[in-house]
Amino acid sequence: MIIGTVIVAAGRGERAGSPEEGPKQYRPIGGEPVIRRTLREVLNWPRRGPVVAVIHPDDESLFASACAGLSGASDLHITHGGSTRQQSVLSGLRRLRDSEATHVLIHDAARPFLDHALLDRVAGAWEAGLAAVIPALPVTDTLKRATPAAMIEDTVPRNGLWAAQTPQGFVLADILSAHEAAFRSGRSDFTDDASIAEWAGMPVHLVEGSADNVKLTLKRDIAMADEKLSRQPLIPDVRTGNGYDVHQLVPGDGVTLCGVFLAHDQALRGHSDADVALHALTDALLATCGAGDIGDHFPPSDPQWKGAPSRIFLAHAAKIVRQNGGIITNADVSIIAEAPKIGPHRQAMRQNLSDILEISIDRCSIKATTNETIGFVGRREGIAAIATATVVYGAITP
Known part of the structure; x- marks a missing residue:
């Protein structure tokens, strides 16, 4: 199966504004002509064969300008x-008849939002043994039949009604024969290629269309497409901060880690309660908004912080984050120590982080590891902590 494509682009687009603006397929959306977007999607489809663009005789220069530098444009037949x-x-x-194509997709240039998934669905129907396939969406609006005087005659049941889209796919020889027969009979009132296939007695099947695959018909449609493509996308402003701290172990009766006192034969030396875990997390939070480190806010030379509980420092950092518009979404602390054992106290530590940061406990993580008797931690000369904080500060444009 070799799939050819016919891109229909010869219309004048009378409903899309004044003639001075040019045919709608050459008007810019998102900084490039409509037809360029359509052609790019077709030309980049891995399964495509020969592509024929049907243009108006007066549009050759417009078409050449629209295709300038487009990958695959040299393969186009005009x-x-x-x-x-x-x-x-x-x-x-007729132009495609002389190519190696066995099947054909017929697509309107004014539908620039087709995608490869849609093309694949049509080709997949061929592979399943169907000869004529069109993408369509079920009609969801209530339909009314009206008189010429704009009076409603009745409501049309929408069950079984579908809105047809392009690309419409056929066996090339079949649809060419049907078109030739319609031409010979003088019929020129068909609204799409599927209706010609139906008239010729060909069974036509439906595959799922795409809500994005809209046809640009009116000037307003083009303006809305341009706005959609020109609008700068917003991405979440997610920031991650890291913190590291270490305190020396000295003889004592216990250590405080994440606000929990653990009985031990050593203590941590520090100006405050020397909670190395909360100190690291404090630095991690401050890093997400460039607010310095713990020493900038609570200098060890200030006597008021002597012996102070480190939850004060962490709560202060959380307040700064929120004042800068941040939402704390995750706090992760790794404690590196040979002793004491952290596991039995992990849940209490997580609860403390949850309470101080005012976030749910499932967003608080405590991990612990030893240093395998290597280095100062391994010799039980100190305890270290590494912390990571994730904060969302609204959204930004790239």
């Missing part, structure tokens, strides 16, 4: 369209 879409499609199919 032909001129007629006064109706039906005539333009027939011209494209």
